[in-house]
Amino acid sequence: xxxxxVTDGLVKVFVWLCAGITAALxxxxxxxxxxxxxxxxxxxxxxxxxxxxxxxxYPMIVSTLCLVGLTLLFAAPVGVFAAVYLxxxxxxxxxxxxxxxxxxxxxxxxxxxxxxxxxxFFVQICNFKFSLLSGALTLALMxxxxxxxxxxxxxxxxxxxxxxxxxxxxxxxxxTLFRITLPSALPGVLTALILSIxxxxxxxxxxxxxxGMVYRVPKSIFSSGxxxxxxxxxxxxxxxxFDECFATAAVLVVLVLLIxxxxxxxxxxxxxxxxxxxPN
Amino acid sequence: xxxxxxxxxxxxxxxxxxxxxxxxxxVPKGQVTALIGPSGCGKSTFLKTLNRMNDLVDGVxxxxxxxxxxxxxxxxxxxxVGLRKRVGMVFQKPNPFPMSIxxxxxxxxxxxxxxxxxxxxxxxxxxxxxxxxxxxxKDRLNKSALSLSGGQQQRLCIARVLAVGxxxxxxxxxxxxxxxxxTQRIExxxxxxxxxxTIVIVTHNMQQAGRISDRTAFFYRGDLIEWGETDTLxxxxxxxxxxxxxxGRFG
Ligand SMILES: Nc1ncnc2c1ncn2[C@@H]1O[C@H](COP(=O)(O)OP(=O)(O)OP(=O)(O)O)[C@@H](O)[C@H]1O
Ligand SMILES: [Mg+2]
Numbered sequence: 001x002x003x004x005x006v007t008d009g010l011v012k013v014f015v016w017l018c019a020g021i022t023a024a025l026x027x028x029x030x031x032x033x034x035x036x037x038x039x040x041x042x043x044x045x046x047x048x049x050x051x052x053x054x055x056x057x058y059p060m061i062v063s064t065l066c067l068v069g070l071t072l073l074f075a076a077p078v079g080v081f082a083a084v085y086l087x088x089x090x091x092x093x094x095x096x097x098x099x100x101x102x103x104x105x106x107x108x109x110x111x112x113x114x115x116x117x118x119x120x121f122f123v124q125i126c127n128f129k130f131s132l133l134s135g136a137l138t139l140a141l142m143x144x145x146x147x148x149x150x151x152x153x154x155x156x157x158x159x160x161x162x163x164x165x166x167x168x169x170x171x172x173x174x175x176t177l178f179r180i181t182l183p184s185a186l187p188g189v190l191t192a193l194i195l196s197i198x199x200x201x202x203x204x205x206x207x208x209x210x211x212g213m214v215y216r217v218p219k220s221i222f223s224s225g226x227x228x229x230x231x232x233x234x235x236x237x238x239x240x241x242f243d244e245c246f247a248t249a250a251v252l253v254v255l256v257l258l259i260x261x262x263x264x265x266x267x268x269x270x271x272x273x274x275x276x277x278x279p280n
Numbered sequence: 281x282x283x284x285x286x287x288x289x290x291x292x293x294x295x296x297x298x299x300x301x302x303x304x305x306x307v308p309k310g311q312v313t314a315l316i317g318p319s320g321c322g323k324s325t326f327l328k329t330l331n332r333m334n335d336l337v338d339g340v341x342x343x344x345x346x347x348x349x350x351x352x353x354x355x356x357x358x359x360x361v362g363l364r365k366r367v368g369m370v371f372q373k374p375n376p377f378p379m380s381i382x383x384x385x386x387x388x389x390x391x392x393x394x395x396x397x398x399x400x401x402x403x404x405x406x407x408x409x410x411x412x413x414x415x416x417x418k419d420r421l422n423k424s425a426l427s428l429s430g431g432q433q434q435r436l437c438i439a440r441v442l443a444v445g446x447x448x449x450x451x452x453x454x455x456x457x458x459x460x461x462x463t464q465r466i467e468x469x470x471x472x473x474x475x476x477x478t479i480v481i482v483t484h485n486m487q488q489a490g491r492i493s494d495r496t497a498f499f500y501r502g503d504l505i506e507w508g509e510t511d512t513l514x515x516x517x518x519x520x521x522x523x524x525x526x527x528g529r530f531g
Binding site: 166171 | 331333336338362375376378379391392440444
């Protein structure tokens with residue numbers, strides 16, 4: 001009995017220690033970046049251009065936001081409806097298994113390969129040049145597996161009894177999908193999108209091979225653009241001051257938090273409009 | 281006695297499992313018909329053939345005839361949406377949608393094209409009154425339906441079905457997940473609804489069948505062993521298996 005208690009205690013300490021170290025590391029990194037970066041983040045830094053005497057990051061912020069928006073515009077609907085097809089419509093069998101296997105493989109491919117593919121296919125063959133469009137299409141391919149897999153999982157957790165109830169009232173499959181299934185799955189879909197946003201914002205290799213590195217404010221989706229992560233990579237490479245790197249990093253972190261917050265809010269509003277969601 | 285729904289030589293197969301065998305059973309209009317029988321004998325399956333909810337199961341094959349007002353509901357061009365509007369279903373586990381009480385009840389009318397706010401409010405009120413739930417929820421129609429108790433949820437599900445204006449209510453063990461008081465309220469409700477609606481109810485509770493039904497049908501291993509007036513069937517069962525089942529010797 002006594003030995004058992006001691007082991008229990010040791011395991012508990014060990015678990016707490018692991019959790020503590022992880023949390024502490026994370027907080028330390030964040031605090032470190034913020035404390036070194038934020039003091040250099042001025043209004044001017046955020047709103048001025050880059051190049052010549054200017055050292056601002058305004059163009060990079062715009063490019064990053066555009067790239068995130070454009071990528072999700074492509075990836076979210078395709079991913080969600082692919083998942084809907086796989087879960088709700090496709091007959092289980094070989095084809096579905098092949099698709100599932102393919103998505104799994106895709107999610108394991110290093111991003112640089114997506115970058116090379118995007119460079120050859122979108123930039124050269126489709127002749128979209130280095131542009132936000134090429135970048136977004138490439139990144140969309142990259143995050144698609146995550147969106148499909150996660151959405152599939154949440155769709156499977158929507159209780160069959162909801163769907164039965166809807167169909168028994170005379171609703172057809174499509175009506176049930178939009179009124180019952182998707183609203184119930186929305187929180188999970190949102191998680192998938194937020195994970196994707198993280199990957200898009202943090203990606204470098206696949207971005208500069210397709211969207212380029214030009215540090216101007218993009219005029220349209222056919223303009224090339226430099227995202228914050230690519231910018232960080234570039235200035236770190238070119239031996240700019242560390243202060244500037246940390247300032248960019250701090251902005252990157254804040255931007256990710258803001259985008260996630262906005263996505264979460266948008267999702268909640270959408271859920272309320274569709275009438276699904278949690279008990280209140 | 282007028283028959284509203286009727287099965288004739290109905291057979292149903294789940295792939296190669298012959299789940300319903302030559303069932304012939306008329307359902308009298310305005311009465312309560314109880315389906316009883318041991319677990320797995322095909323009661324739920326039979327109930328689901330009456331509003332074609334079996335269509336959703338892969339590999340189901342139906343042979344024979346089911347008619348509603350004399351029309352074959354399995355005819356290729358039969359309007360299934362219209363069928364489910366006329367023949368509503370209440371499930372064993374209360375399954376309110378994760379939305380407000382109001383939206384739950386308005387769900388059906390909205391499917392069928394009712395958009396007018398005032399009309400919807402009236403339908404919601406009369407349906408909730410019809411399901412004896414109005415007084416308990418009238419002050420919180422915008423609250424989530426999931427915040428209701430199990431018994432209230434089941435009455436909400438009944439209200440939701442009433443809102444589309446059905447003629448027949450199919451109920452699959454509607455009280456088996458409820459406590460005795462909630463069960464009593466549902467039974468009272470069924471008492472109130474009968475006459476205006478035709479009710480077919482599956483139950484495992486012999487006393488319940490005895491209390492609320494006019495007619496009872498006994499199923500056993502996919503066969504319909506016998507059916508008739510509830511009192512007659514319970515007092516003088518024609519078949520040995522019926523007698524054994526209602527006296528609790530097996531099941
Ligand atoms: N979706 C299904 N797919 C395949 N077989 C099924 C399905 N549903 C029911 N069955 C089979 O059909 C037979 C009848 O089942 P059913 O659910 O109708 O019984 P029941 O009388 O309602 O039982 P219970 O009292 O336990 O609810 C059983 O053998 C069951 O295994
Ligand atoms: Mg059953």
